[in-house]
Amino acid sequence: MAASPSRHDVFQAIADPTRRQLLRLLGDQEMPVTVISGHFPMSRTAVSKHLRILAEAGLVKGRKVGRETRYRLDPEPLLELKQWLAYYERFWENKMAMLKHYVESGKLDGAEPAASLKAVQPTKKE
Incomplete structure (x- = not known):
């Protein structure tokens, strides 16, 4: 059985x-x-866990300043997401x-049947 990777990818990280x-x-x-x-309406520990996942995906960077760690966005890994979405x-x-x-x-006067909009409107699954 293969071990799961310890790093999160960008898609997993932004899923939440x-x-x-x-x-x-x-x-x-x-x-x-x-x-x-x-x-956020959650504990500091919970926020830290979310930050850790984002850091593992490379989306945030932390740097020590005295006794605290300051976090900032690193948008470069979002390029992977942008490239994936570009196809769609x-x-x-x-x-x-x-x-x-x-x-x-100009066929909005009611002369054109609404059926012509089916190509534009999403269909409902029953």
């Missing part, structure tokens, strides 16, 4: 909403965990282009 909030918070300035934890942008752009064509065609 708290960690995404941490990244947003640290995008503006470097902060110690005591200040960071004040922004073509699907979004296609839907937006279809919507733009529909709106600009």
Whole structure:
């Protein structure tokens, strides 16, 4: 049985909403965990665990200043996420282009059946 990797990848790290909030918070300035934890309704230990996962993914860096560690965002690993998402942008752009064509065609007066919007609207699974 293979051992699980000790490092988290970017996708695992950003999967949690708290960690995404941490990244947003640290995008503006470097902060110690005591200040960071004040922004969340959880213990400092819980915040530290989230920071550790982000650090393992390379998304945050910590540096010692006296007795505290200050954390900051390192956005470089997010390039992997951006490259992965770039492939799927073509699907979004296609839907937006279809919507733009529909709106600009002037067929919003009710003469065109709503069925033509099916290509734009997501379908519900029953």
